[in-house]
Each structure stands twice: as C-alpha cells, then as structure tokens.
Amino acid sequence: MKANPHIATLDAYALTDTSGGLISLAQNESLRPPSPHAIAVAATAAANAQLYSDPGWTKLRAAIAKVHAIDPEVILCGAGSMELIAALAGAYLGPNERALTTAHGYLFFRTATRIAGAQIDLVSEPDMTIDVDALAAAITPETRIVFIANPGNPTGTRIDIDALWRLRTSMPCDVMLVVDEAYGEFSDTGRADESTFNLIQAGNTVILRTLSKAYGLAGQRIGWGAFPLEIASEVRKVLNPNNISSVSLAMATAAMRDQNYMRETVQLTHERRVDFMERVRKTGIFIPESYANFALLQFSSDEQAGAADAALRECGLLARAMGGYGLANCLRVTVGDEAAMLRTSVCLERFMEGQT
Ligand SMILES: Cc1ncc(COP(=O)(O)O)c(C=O)c1O
Known part of the structure; x- marks a missing residue:
C-alpha cells in the first residue's frame, strides 16, 4: 500500500x-545528567506506571508557570518540543499553504511543514544570524507560519527581544510566529522586560522551550510552550492525550523546581x-x-x-x-x-x- x-x-x-x-x-x-531531585523521583513514578499519566500536566505546568511568571493556562506540554512543532504544523498548515524559516534553521521545521502537506520557504541568514527584515519581506499571501529558532541551531547566534518585536509587528497579524527557544536557558538574561513570553500577548505568537537541553532530560522527551489560548485549544486537539509518560512528568517537574x-x-x-x-x-x-x-x-x-x-x-x-x-x-x-x-x-x- x-x-x-x-x-x-x-x-x-x-x-x-x-x-x-x-x-x-x-x-x-x-x-x-539531570538534577538529582529528578533522578530521585523517577523510581516512585515508575512504581505507579500501571496508571495513565496526567493529561493536563498539572504539576509540571504549575512549576513552569512559577519559574517563568506566566499563567499555567497558556502552557501546553509535548513529548519533546518536536511534538509541539509537529502539532502546530498539523493544526495550521495544509496543501497550498507555506511556512517560512531561515536558511540554516532547525531542520525539523521543514520536516513538520512537509508532513502537514505544506511547502517551506527559506530566507538567507547573513552572518549566520536571523535577518528579521528579510523574513518579514519574504512573507507571501500563502505563508501561514514563520518558524525561527532563537538561539539558532546550528548557528548558535541569537537576535534580541527588540528584533523579535520588530519581526512580530512587521508581520501580518494573521501569520503565526513560532519562536523555538530550545536553547533559551543558555541565553536568558533574567530581565523581566526581556522575557519573550510577553510576545504571546501580541497574538498568533508561540514560544517553545524544552527540558532536553539545559535541564539534561533529552531522553525523557519533554517540551513545552506558551500559546495564546485560542491556539492552545486547537493544538491540544492534535496532541496525544497522554503524550508524556508519568516518569517523564515527575522528572520534569522536579527538574523545573530545581532552578x-x-x-x-x-x-x-x-x-x-x-x-x-x-x-x-x-x-x-x-x-x-x-x-x-x-x-x-x-x-x-x-x-x-x-x-x-x-x-x-x-x-x-x-x-x-x-x-x-x-x-x-x-x-x-x-x-x-x-x-x-x-x-x-x-x-x-x-x-x-x-x-x-
Ligand atoms: C532548535 C531546536 N528545537 C527543538 C529541538 C528538539 O527538542 P526536543 O528534544 O524537545 O524535541 C531541538 C533539538 O536539538 C532543537 O535544536
């Protein structure tokens, strides 16, 4: 077949x-390896593995919300941030539609776009750095999502919060901006006025993070993101209802609490x-x-x-x-x-x- x-x-x-x-x-x-607290809770969670995991990720969301001073309601969790990227593409892209990303951007943006049946366009990255003006200029009437990783993988470079706002405000309101911050913890300044999570208030903007990198939990597959509520409710429909295992949830919650x-x-x-x-x-x-x-x-x-x-x-x-x-x-x-x-x-x- x-x-x-x-x-x-x-x-x-x-x-x-x-x-x-x-x-x-x-x-x-x-x-x-991950925090010793995360390792310590794994065995207890495994001892209850006959039960399905919490589909609402309640404790993990609360821990994330506290650390980042955001509303738990805007948070969705995925089996790695890859699941969330794929779910966004699945919910918002289809045939005859296009997504836009950078020439040296994370390859999974392209894969997820194509799996959704859509086409991907690439914008050059002079000096290995995202050019927000070139990105905004490359948006066509068919473009539905702009994916960027910041810091970039594999470039390692980043653009600052002002450049992100400039990108958002120069894009049409009905085009989604997905900012993948898989390496965000390595570049966080800790300044509240530089928090990228404020960008979701601009609408049609999603910020993604993962516990695979700075939290050392790549093997447990835990990602999360901050989503405007109307996007969160659509993406949720695409996610597997018990997408993160109970062991992973327990480890992620403990790791998040151990800042x-x-x-x-x-x-x-x-x-x-x-x-x-x-x-x-x-x-x-x-x-x-x-x-x-x-x-x-x-x-x-x-x-x-x-x-x-x-x-x-x-x-x-x-x-x-x-x-x-x-x-x-x-x-x-x-x-x-x-x-x-x-x-x-x-x-x-x-x-x-x-x-x-
Ligand atoms: C930019 C970027 N986004 C997402 C991911 C995938 O992260 P996860 O392990 O949370 O699926 C990676 C992994 O290398 C990455 O580099």
Whole structure:
C-alpha cells in the first residue's frame, strides 16, 4: 500500500548515527545528567506506571508557570518540543499553504511543514544570524507560519527581544510566529522586560522551550510552550492525550523546581564553551558567537570540514556534519564533559597544523 504522495517522497528525519562507540558531541545534549531531585523521583513514578499519566500536566505546568511568571493556562506540554512543532504544523498548515524559516534553521521545521502537506520557504541568514527584515519581506499571501529558532541551531547566534518585536509587528497579524527557544536557558538574561513570553500577548505568537537541553532530560522527551489560548485549544486537539509518560512528568517537574541546578549547568556550559572556542579559534577555524550549548566550527572549504570530521572520528569523537543545513563547510560540536572538550581541541589543533 502506498503512503500519501507527500509522505512517500519525504526522506526520513536524519539524525547522526551515534552507535559507533565514538564520544558523541553531535546532538546538543547536556554536559551532565539531570538534577538529582529528578533522578530521585523517577523510581516512585515508575512504581505507579500501571496508571495513565496526567493529561493536563498539572504539576509540571504549575512549576513552569512559577519559574517563568506566566499563567499555567497558556502552557501546553509535548513529548519533546518536536511534538509541539509537529502539532502546530498539523493544526495550521495544509496543501497550498507555506511556512517560512531561515536558511540554516532547525531542520525539523521543514520536516513538520512537509508532513502537514505544506511547502517551506527559506530566507538567507547573513552572518549566520536571523535577518528579521528579510523574513518579514519574504512573507507571501500563502505563508501561514514563520518558524525561527532563537538561539539558532546550528548557528548558535541569537537576535534580541527588540528584533523579535520588530519581526512580530512587521508581520501580518494573521501569520503565526513560532519562536523555538530550545536553547533559551543558555541565553536568558533574567530581565523581566526581556522575557519573550510577553510576545504571546501580541497574538498568533508561540514560544517553545524544552527540558532536553539545559535541564539534561533529552531522553525523557519533554517540551513545552506558551500559546495564546485560542491556539492552545486547537493544538491540544492534535496532541496525544497522554503524550508524556508519568516518569517523564515527575522528572520534569522536579527538574523545573530545581532552578539552581539548571543555572549551574548553564554556567558550566558557558565556561567550557568559552574555553573551547578560544582554543579552537586560535587554530584559524572561524566560530560565530554562540548563545547555546554548542559551537559551529566553520572551515575554509567543504573538503576541509570533511577531513576535520574524519580526523575527529580518528580521535574517537563524533561531531555533527552540517551539509543538511546548507553548511557543508561547518561542523557543529556540542559542549560536553571536560575530557571530551580537551580531546576535541587538541585533535583540531593537530589537524589544523597539518593543513598549513
Ligand atoms: C532548535 C531546536 N528545537 C527543538 C529541538 C528538539 O527538542 P526536543 O528534544 O524537545 O524535541 C531541538 C533539538 O536539538 C532543537 O535544536
């Protein structure tokens, strides 16, 4: 039996193969395990796994609402933020409609759009940074959603709150803006007047976050977002009613309540990223400023990036090749533990010495 044509012609979503025994710095996972409080509650939740999980995510929403000073009613939770991206596309995109994103933006925006039967348009990102004026100018009458990741993956760069407001106000009111802040905790300033959650009051604007990165819970699959109420009620219809397992919900709630641990992870990541980038930049490899838990290494050619990838593998390390993002001259390296970062920088130093 044939799948629908728009599915049959789609490639499966590409992830890096991490099965080869190399140290993976390829998936932007946290450099350390989740909060000990999250680990401690997992066994109790597992002991009650005969029961369905809470479909209203009540405790997790309350914890998120408290941390971010937002109304729990605007929050929806997903099995990873990917589920929420897919649900937004499923609820709001269809044949003959289009979504817009950036040239080097997160690939799942494209996949989710195509699964919904719609088309995706790309806008160039000069200097690896979102150009909000170019995005607004590229909106057509068919455009229904503008997806951006801020900070960007794989660029690591970000735009500030003023640029986000400029984007929102220069877009037609009936086009949805989805701001995916999967790496938001790494770039949060902590200033209430810079909170992006205020943007949802502009209408047709959604802010997405995840516990996969700064909270170290990628394997548990928990994302969330702040949605205008009318969008939340539509997206809810698309989500699986018990989408997050009870173990994941318990772990996520405990992790969210342990803000000190998360902030410590962010600080550690920041320090290690700065050290790593400093060492690697000295070798002549260009790295744009990063506000996330990874660095985008830009080589002088696609061939040099391929050779560096091979050299890293020889050193037992797995970076992420960026051809799929239109950046075949780049490798993305997640900030991992101290030994892995040292090994990576030493390996790259040797590699670049051999290039001259
Ligand atoms: C920009 C961006 N959004 C969403 C995700 C997926 O997050 P989740 O694990 O919450 O599905 C990722 C994962 O790497 C990402 O980079």
